[in-house]
Amino acid sequence: MALGTMSAVIRRGIAAWREFWFRPAPLLDLAGARVIVAATALRFNAGGFRFASAADAPPGLWKPIPLVGALGLGQPTLETLTWLAWASQVALYAALFGILSPIAVGAAFVLQLWQEAYLQCFGKVTHGTIPLLWAMAFLACAPCGRVLSVDAIWCRARAAHAPTIPAGESTAARWPLELCFVALATFYFQAGFAKLSTGGLGWADGYTLQYYLIDRGVPAGMWLATSVPLCRALSVLVLVFELTFPLAIVVRRLRPAYLLGGVLFHLGTHWLMHVRFDALWILYLIFVPWTRIVGMILDVVRRAPAPQPAAPSA
Secondary structure, eight states, rough: HHHHHHHHHHOOOOOOOHHHHOOOOOOOHHHHHHHHHHHHHHHHHHEEEEEEEEHSSSSOOOOOHHHHHHOOOOOOOOOHHHHHHHHHHHHHHHHHSSSSSSHHHHHHHHHHHHHHHHHOSSSSSOTTTTTHHHHHHEEEETTSSSSSSSSHHHHHHTTTOOOOOOSSEEETHHHHHHHHHHHHHHHHHHHHHHHHHHHHGGGGSHHHHHHHHHTOOOOHHHHHHHOOHHHHHHHHHHHHHHHHTHHHHHHHHHHHHHHHHHHHHHHHHHHOOOOOHHHGGGGGGGGOHHHHHHHHHHHHHHHHHOOOOOOOOO
């Protein structure tokens, strides 16, 4: 009896696990994520100019990270970064419009990772684009071009020769977005854990935030720095927000609250310290239920009364 009960529990657990990752989801939401990720990378890369500093920096500052060292790559020249930027833009525009979508997203991921790696080889490792890179990797393994793409238009044009055209929902449309949220939650959790591991609970005493506000010298932040209790309260809120963010991985109902909290958090850091993570919080748009919103708009349009013809004049 105990063995049978355990077997039933295991089966239910496996079923719940599959349901979490592979329940059919709208392909339109997945395609929207492809467009958002590609557009975010294009905007953030600014035509490749963001990476030009890797060629301009003095050679004495070059300290390759393990990945770059293992590949035997040296400090890039401006010519190398120029062709990398060109190839990256081609791949990102192809991903944006859905031309050979998985291949384009995969190529964009490799090229983006390559360029980002160069920027990390000067003693300071930045992390603001990590969720963006993960999103590219996940979408490259997903059917992100089945709708809202040139690929889909081409498939429809060849419908007579390819009668089975995927549309609507797919069991492969949910897990990439779920993994994107996992990457986002992990990003925030690691930030909170780093604060505790380096400063302990003393990080939230208010004086730490006060110091950084004064150091940045932004007028709004200087005003906030005059109140240590307020700095302490905000510090505690940030720690709670970051350390509990992974709860929203399992409890989906919490996600809107955490995403709204993230928007307020990043707006606050920009207003108080001019610290921006644009490539991070713009990714929140991935989790907007676009299919549901489009459906609601279409319902409103359908229910709108048809215009009545004007009465003939006497």
